Amino acid sequence: MNKDPANSRSPLLRVCELSKSYRRRGSPWQRGHVIEAASHVTFEIFAGETLALVGMSGSGKSTVARCVSRLERPDAGEIWLNQTDIAQLESSDLAPSRQRCQMVFQDAATSINPRFTAGEVIEEPMLIQQEGSQRERRQRAQGLMSEVGLSPDSADRLAMEFSGGQQQRLAIARALALKPSVLILDEALSGLDLSTEAQIANLLLDLQSAHALAYLLISHDLALVARVSDTIAVMANGKIVEQGPTTQVIGHPTAPETRALLGATESARVGLAAAMGMTP
Amino acid sequence: MDATVTNSDEVLALVRGLSVTYEPDGGQPVRALVQASLSIGPGESLGILGESGSGKSTLASALLRLLPANARYMNGAILFRGCNLLEASDSELRNIRGARIALIPQDPALALNPVISVGDQIAEVLRAHIRTTGEARRTRVEELLAEVGFDQPRQIYPAYPHQLSGGQRQRIAIAQAMACHPALIIADEPTSKLDASLQTEILALMRRIGRQHGSAFVLISHDPTVLAGFVDRIAVMYAGRVIEEGSTEDIFRRPLHPYTQALVRLSSRYLAMQAVRTPFAAIHGEPPDLTETVAGCPYAERCEERMPVCSERGPQETAPELDRRVRCFKYEH
Numbered sequence: 001m002n003k004d005p006a007n008s009r010s011p012l013l014r015v016c017e018l019s020k021s022y023r024r025r026g027s028p029w030q031r032g033h034v035i036e037a038a039s040h041v042t043f044e045i046f047a048g049e050t051l052a053l054v055g056m057s058g059s060g061k062s063t064v065a066r067c068v069s070r071l072e073r074p075d076a077g078e079i080w081l082n083q084t085d086i087a088q089l090e091s092s093d094l095a096p097s098r099q100r101c102q103m104v105f106q107d108a109a110t111s112i113n114p115r116f117t118a119g120e121v122i123e124e125p126m127l128i129q130q131e132g133s134q135r136e137r138r139q140r141a142q143g144l145m146s147e148v149g150l151s152p153d154s155a156d157r158l159a160m161e162f163s164g165g166q167q168q169r170l171a172i173a174r175a176l177a178l179k180p181s182v183l184i185l186d187e188a189l190s191g192l193d194l195s196t197e198a199q200i201a202n203l204l205l206d207l208q209s210a211h212a213l214a215y216l217l218i219s220h221d222l223a224l225v226a227r228v229s230d231t232i233a234v235m236a237n238g239k240i241v242e243q244g245p246t247t248q249v250i251g252h253p254t255a256p257e258t259r260a261l262l263g264a265t266e267s268a269r270v271g272l273a274a275a276m277g278m279t280p
Numbered sequence: 281m282d283a284t285v286t287n288s289d290e291v292l293a294l295v296r297g298l299s300v301t302y303e304p305d306g307g308q309p310v311r312a313l314v315q316a317s318l319s320i321g322p323g324e325s326l327g328i329l330g331e332s333g334s335g336k337s338t339l340a341s342a343l344l345r346l347l348p349a350n351a352r353y354m355n356g357a358i359l360f361r362g363c364n365l366l367e368a369s370d371s372e373l374r375n376i377r378g379a380r381i382a383l384i385p386q387d388p389a390l391a392l393n394p395v396i397s398v399g400d401q402i403a404e405v406l407r408a409h410i411r412t413t414g415e416a417r418r419t420r421v422e423e424l425l426a427e428v429g430f431d432q433p434r435q436i437y438p439a440y441p442h443q444l445s446g447g448q449r450q451r452i453a454i455a456q457a458m459a460c461h462p463a464l465i466i467a468d469e470p471t472s473k474l475d476a477s478l479q480t481e482i483l484a485l486m487r488r489i490g491r492q493h494g495s496a497f498v499l500i501s502h503d504p505t506v507l508a509g510f511v512d513r514i515a516v517m518y519a520g521r522v523i524e525e526g527s528t529e530d531i532f533r534r535p536l537h538p539y540t541q542a543l544v545r546l547s548s549r550y551l552a553m554q555a556v557r558t559p560f561a562a563i564h565g566e567p568p569d570l571t572e573t574v575a576g577c578p579y580a581e582r583c584e585e586r587m588p589v590c591s592e593r594g595p596q597e598t599a600p601e602l603d604r605r606v607r608c609f610k611y612e613h
Contacts, residue, residue, distance in 0.1 A: 056475045057446070163566055164332055191472070193331035193502050194546045198560035205559060220475055223549055228557065264477035269551055271509020275532040276544075278551065 011044035012214040018077035037063035050215040052225040055235035102175035106187035108167035119155035144173040165196035298356030308571035312338040325497035327507035330517035379409040382457035384467040388449040392441040399437030405459040424455040447478040504547040519578035526604040
């Protein structure tokens, strides 16, 4: 689309009319049917910016994440990553794009091999992509550990010995090992303690400005998303029902689904404000 | 103020100086609870606020004497209506669990049996505690299903857990907990696996039914906002210790302990719902390793108001104000 570089800066990730449906198997009491998990999803993310994909569970946001990272092959649509449409690439051709786009999952404990040492966890992507010598890989892993706030001296400790927050840091270091330009954060801030969540959010903000990373942040927590994203896209029933700058979506929501999500946060706010003795 | 005063004669459950240590096979002992004390009055709702590893779930399970075999109750007492649960026999405990003290689990998908219909699983609780006919039991289960918000209890009765949504399964768990009108309900992070909108719904349901039955609540959460709109009092836990306790309003309006202050500051992000893109006021560092003896205050390393004394010895519990207690040298005189 935008071939002229002088025209405007081009997005790092552009998703166009992405669709994916699943067939649900029938059972004795239910007929099989097709679920449109994502339909005609379109968005783009620029360097150094965060797009938050929000919605209730089952709205299709994780399906989009899984398609963009090509853990799933979409039925239709385009996924432009670095001038390549990766939507229909065969897995053997995906290696270069895997390098550019990495994923961080919600539960670090289940996305990390507990029998690996911290160093091995971070080195594995480099090993798969055959990057550098063993020594260089170890050096890079230790550098990444200090970048995400872990002591490089603990590279030989087992990943399962780390606390939940430290494991999430480890998962982020692993995602950065191949120097990607896009990170998909699939509920990467959910289910953490408040103080850990704040630490990880701060870390992600720091890493973003240091490396001009583009984030696709999947979340159901609008209060958190409001704080860290530039753009919000609200999903419901597989479709994006509202998309715009964060201030606009939070301040002037138009779609009923956005209002419902805000309303859910609203009741938490009212309770909190009452307890704090303020008017919300 | 309208803070609930718990006189000793109207205490429903009391935890006094309870210490629990896990002794895993071939591992270092973990001091999960250190001298923890709590009291819950009839019909009162108490929130336990703490992050992972703070001992809040250990405390909840201890209230039901449901700790795993490698847990050792080092000292202290758990009194329920004057009876020390640490000395109760198995049959006495069976009469209390599910009937007088009920538990709402964090993840009903794990707590419910996948191959028994949800109706039968609620009936099971009734069968264990109340002698009645199968017919009456079935009617009662349908009443309970209606009470927790199912429009068509008869259709839900034969359903299996996997056929229900997360929110519906949590309603089933609530129906189970309410089946015998317990005096005390312990809910361990009952909404942390649910969407924000469902969270509010389930909390409102728990409160409504709790009030109807006059049950007292212990609600355990890592999220101050969940507790804010729900409980009368909050006990804040850190590294196995209760470091502060007070009315919900006091905790949120005038938190005393530096850790509570930091948590309240963090939770205020829900109040300022605008895009800021600024760093959060995070608490630096991690909680201490509970396999090692902490000489001073366990929060000292992360505390912004640390004094020399803080790493020398542990602070004692003080009551700087009526009906509040805190463990911090700032308030020791």
